[in-house]
Structures are given as structure tokens and as C-alpha cells.
Amino acid sequence: MSPEDRRREQDAPIVPPEPGTIADLFAAALPDLAITPNQGALDVILIVGRDDVPRLLEAAKTDPNLAFDFLRNLSGVDYEAEGIDVVYHLHSYRHGHDVTVKARLPADDLHIKTASTLWRGADWHEREARDMFGVIFDGHPNLVPLLLPDDMDDHFPLRKDNPLAPLEEWQGTALGANVGEAGHIPAGSGFEVEKVEAAPETAETAPEAAETTPEAVEATPEAKE
Secondary structure, eight states: OOHHHHHHHHOOOOOOOOTTSHHHHHHHHOTTSOOEEEEOSSSEEEEEOGGGHHHHHHHHHHOTTTOOOEEEEEEEEEOGGGOEEEEEEEEOTTTOOEEEEEEEEOTTOOEEEOSTTTOTTHHHHHHHHHHHHOOEEETOTTOOOSSSOTTOOSOOTTSTTOOHHHHHHHHHHHHGGGGGGSSOOOTTSSOOOOOOOOOOOOTTTSOOOOOOSHHHHHHSHHHHO
């Protein structure tokens, strides 16, 4: 069974939120938009199509009943051949409510409109998602690498097809003799670190033994008392 088949068997079913949640406010603000609400462990999750994300996010920011003035986080989830989800975590300081918005991008077309025109914090979030997943945020003012080298445009560390073994080999080669200081070295990496046995103590390296002669004991403050 492939990893994708195993994941499909483990997918949790969609659980509609109870009446009166934030999903109802979005339905009232966008009655003609196809939204699939799902009750998550913490927040209500709104699943929408990629092309509907800009309209939904704009309503989330500008509708007075929603007023999501803070983008808490923006992340990605790799579903391999099925594509990559872009996930927006929003909070409203005005109303004190939260919501999560998810949209699936096709694996061969990882493009979605930037949210940086609504929340300035999306600038760095989107640059990080580009680095980690390869998602292109159309209209972003400066979509340059944030965490990776400028010339690393074909390597996405958080995708499931990320080749870990060559990366470990590169790290080991770069560290050279200091590879043992890099922390845990995975088995099979080709860089087996031998444990260095402590050298036996000699008269020169051993700490001086405490004086225990009768004269030394009599000289201590405790003995004088």
C-alpha cells in the first residue's frame, strides 16, 4: 500500500460545525461562495477552492462582523501527487474569534494570489512557504528566499519528496572532522562517529587529593571548634 493510500484510509471525516459558529458568519457574508466548513480540534476550518481564496480573505479582513485583523500563521501541507494545501490561521482582536482557511493547489500548478495586500505579516509567511514547499504567491512584492540561499530554487525541505540522505551527506562533508559536534547523526548516513574514550588520569591530570593527614584535620576550622 502506498503512502497516499494509507493517508486516505486515515483521513478524518468532515464534521460540520454546530450552528452559531464563525462558519455561519462567513456564509452570511459570502452566500454565493462554495465553502465546506469543518470542525477542527481548535478552530472551525473553511475549505475553499484556490480561486475563491482572495475573495474569502478580503471578506475576512473587511467585513465588520468578521474583522480578522491578524494573520496568525500561514503554512503548507504536502499531499504529494494530490497537491499542497495552503493554510491560513486568522484571529480577530475586535471580536476575539478565530478561523482556519484551507485551499488545495494542484501539484503541477503551485500558484495562489498573495495575501500580503491584506496583512503585511503575510510577506514573510509567504516567503517561508515558498522556501519550504515551492508555493508561488502571485503578486507578492518581493518573493525572494527567506530561509534558504538565493540560488536554492529546486530544493523544498518540507515536501515529502525531499531527499534527506544527500543533504545529510553534504552536511557531513561540510563539517568534516567536526561532524561529531553536529548532534544526532542518522544511521546509514555514511558518517559514523566513533566515541572518544576519556584518557586515563595521571598524576599530572588528576585533581589533587584532599589532605587527610592528622595535621591537616587539626588545621580545619571544624576541628578547631
